[in-house]
Structures are given as C-alpha cells and as structure tokens.
Amino acid sequence: MNIKTRFPPSPTGHLHIGGARTALFNWLFARHHGGKFVLRFEDTDQERSRPEYAQAILEAMKWLGLDWDEGPYYQSQRFDLYRQYIDQLLEEGQAYWCQCSPEELEAKRKKALERGQKPKYDGTCRRLGLGPGPGRVVRFKIPPTGSTVVDDLIRGPVAFDHQELDDFIILRSDGVPTYHFAVVIDDLTMEITHVIRGDDHLNNTPKHILLFKALGAQPPKFAHVPMILGPDRTRLSKRHGAMSVLAYRDEGYLPQALINYLVRLGWSYGDQEIFSLQELIEKFSLENIGRSAAVFNPEKLLWLNAHYIKSESPETLASLVRPFLARLGVENVDEGYLRRAIETVQTRAKTLAEMAEMLLFYFKEPDYDPKAAQKFLKPEVLPALERLAGELKELPEFSNEELLEKLFRGLAEEMGLKLKNIAQPVRVALTGKTVSPGLFEIISLLGKERVISRLKRAIEFIKSKEA
Ligand code: GLU
Secondary structure, three states: OOOEEEEOOOOOOOOEHHHHHHHHHHHHHHHHOOOEEEEEEOOOOOOOOOHHHHHHHHHHHHHHOOOOOEEEEEHHHOHHHHHHHHHHHHHOOOEEEEOOOHHHHHHHHHHHHHOOOOOOOOOOOOOOOOOOOOOOEEEEOOOOOOEEEEEEOOOEEEEEEHHHOOOOEEEOOOOOEOHHHHHHHHHHHOOOOEEEEEHHHHHHHHHHHHHHHHOOOOOOEEEEEOOEEOOOOOEOOHHHOOOEHHHHHHOOOOHHHHHHHHHOOOEOOOOOOOOOHHHHHHHOOHHHEOOOOEEOOHHHHHHHHHHHHHHOOHHHHHHHHHHHHHHOOOOOOOHHHHHHHHHHHOOOOOOHHHHHHHHHHHHOOOOOOHHHHHHHOOHHHHHHHHHHHHHHHHOOOOOOHHHHHHHHHHHHHHOOOOHHHHHHHHHHHHHOOOOOOOHHHHHHHHHHHHHHHHHHHHHHHHHHHHO
C-alpha cells in the first residue's frame, strides 16, 4: 500500500504545540513508510480563517522541517467538488434538504433536554422529499439501526450505535459544506490512507466512516492520539505558556529540540530521550504511541534545547544567534570573533536568546549590574585595577591564558591580596556581571584594546562615585 497521510489545520490561529505534534506524527509515519504527506487548509469557516494564519502555519512547518509532498490545498477553492458529491448523495436519497429553522430546532433541543433525553435531530424533513430553497440545509441520512465500529490503531475498536448519531448537516444554508463533509471528500479524493489526529475527533469518526461508505469508498485507517495536558493536568492551553511554534522559534529554541520534544509527547522508544531526525524516521510507529494523555513539561523542552545547543557547531550557532544579537543592537560582527565567543558560552546557554545575552559583553561595553558594581567596584580596588591596566598595557601577548593568569597571581601576591579580590572586580569591569565564562578566556578573547578601555572605564566609574 502507498501510505499517504495529511495535516489539515484550520487557519484560524497559529500552529500550536498540539497541532505541531499531530503534523509531526503524520509526517514521520509517511516518511517511515516512504509514503506521502499532504498539507491542506481547512478554511471553510470564512469568518474565522485568515490568510495571515495560513502563512504563519506554513512558516512554522518550514521552520520545523516538516516538508509536504502535496499541497497546500485550500478547501475554500474546492467548493465545486464538494457540491458534486452533495448532489450525488441527494440523487441517491442518502441525503436530503431540510427546512427546519434554527428556532424550531432550538425549541426541540430544549424540550429533549427537559425530558432528560439527548438532543438529536428528529428527522422531520427526512421523508418530505424537499428540494433546495432559501434557508435550507442538506442533511446526511444516518442508517436508523446498527452501529459503526472505529477500528482505531491506537485504542482498538470503539463502537458507536447509530441511535446515538443524528442526521448531521453536510451543506449549510449559505452553500458552504461543513467540516464533516469537506474532510471526507478531501481524504477520499486525496487518497489518504491513514488519518492520525487528536482524540477530540474520535466522536466525529463514525460520521466520517458512514459518509465514506455512502460514497461507496473504503474509509482510511484512523489513529486517535491522546491529548496533551498542561503540568497541572488540565487541557493544554495558553495558560501554560507559549503555545505557538513560532513563539518558541522567537525565544531561541532550535527546531530539532522542539521536534525531539514533540515526538515524546505520546510516543516512546524504551527510555531513550534524544533522537536524531533520521532515527525518528527509522523508529517511528503507531504501536509505540501510548493510550494515556501526555503532559507538557517546559523544563524538559528547555533541557533538550540546551542539549542541542551544546552539540551544535559554533559555525551553525553563529548564524542562528545573529538575529538574536541584532535584536540587542549588535550587528555586522566579525565571524571568527563571534565563533570563539560562542565557544565560551555554548555549554551554558539554554536558548539562543539567552546565548545572545551572554555574548553581549563581547560586543558592547557592559552596563554594570547594580549589585555587582556595588559589591566589587569599590574605592579599595582602585590601586589594583590601576596597576593591572598599566601592566596589561605592556603585555605583548594576550592570547596566552597562562601568561595572563601568572600576571594576575603575581600582582595579587605583591599587593597582599587574594586572586579573587582582583578577579571579581575585573570580571565586573569587563562583563558587567559576577558570573561569566573563565576570566582569562574572556581577557584573551576581548583583546588588549577592549580590556584596557573597560578597566579604565571601571576606574572612572569608581572615582565618579567617590567624588
Ligand atoms: N481542521 C481540523 C482540526 O484542526 C482537522 C481535523 C482532522 O484531522 O480531521 O482539528
């Protein structure tokens, strides 16, 4: 069988964590089987659908590396096709026009609820043989008896009694087909073999299967993936933090970290946590998707991101971090200098945004952290800073960290100080902070000119406070 999966987002918002996981599962399943992956936009809701959202979803898919073999299709461009199938069902008596007004339906719904019954369309227009007319909708005839079994690839068989289903609307009075209808016609005409989607759609699936059968077609196989919960075990939503994929990009997450994180929301392979994309394609299967809800854990995502930053080459990181530096006003930086600077922070930065913050002092004179300045840039360190500035100025070799350390130690000893009594003020003078990469590493990378000028600036700062 030629496997074909699809991802059909509604462009009514950004691609969020849950949608991205669905897309990833469909993509991996197709790639694993050497099949095809289709992208299509379910934009029949013309009021809520926006082209900007479709664009943003495409951008997020590309950033994640989830490429598609067909599409993007737009349901809004396929209305003629849907109409043909509606006509077919009407002609065959498998669907009918209904003239019940929303007010009548609402009144019946209320009555049913009052009687403690499940509200359901009562079939008033089923046998009236009506034709089209203003305000009329088309309903699909559910077989009155029997049941439909969804043979779910994750949950196993789930049976739905036809008594529980009602003759649902497939064409609205404004001529727009409903989701239930368009999704089936699309999956049918695009020859989708596997539908992998959130289990919030499980109750819709018997309706879809019945439509496929009414059209004389074999339904695809279905796999309903358990939902994602927030850390507080309620359904994942905005309350739990950034939900859109592009927000993660803008915060400095790497796409491979997000992919690795998303796949583990429901899928597992022993207790392995870190997977390359190639490995995922090889190992992915629906059998390894669990039946219970997955819990979103932002710390784990951050941990994975730190892992991928650590393992990335300084060369790649340089191009990735440049936009983040630009946001901080640092542009046109020397590539070699940037790469060496990255090597000094790469093991500690958890996101690219954090990395840019950590790198900032290499490119800009630092703003002193007020607490650090108060503690370490004090009048009593002036003699040491002045001596140091003088001696460093004479030092011909800045690239030798050992030599720098020797100079610091010699000076400390001579002045009756501990190394750290000199090192911390210098660190604050050079970086503005009390925590930074190794001091001698920084000095050697910053180079003579920057180091001397920053020491002088710190000296002036202390003097200005004294005055
Ligand atoms: N547009 C639907 C959604 O975003 C697609 C559901 C499906 O996969 O059939 O939930």
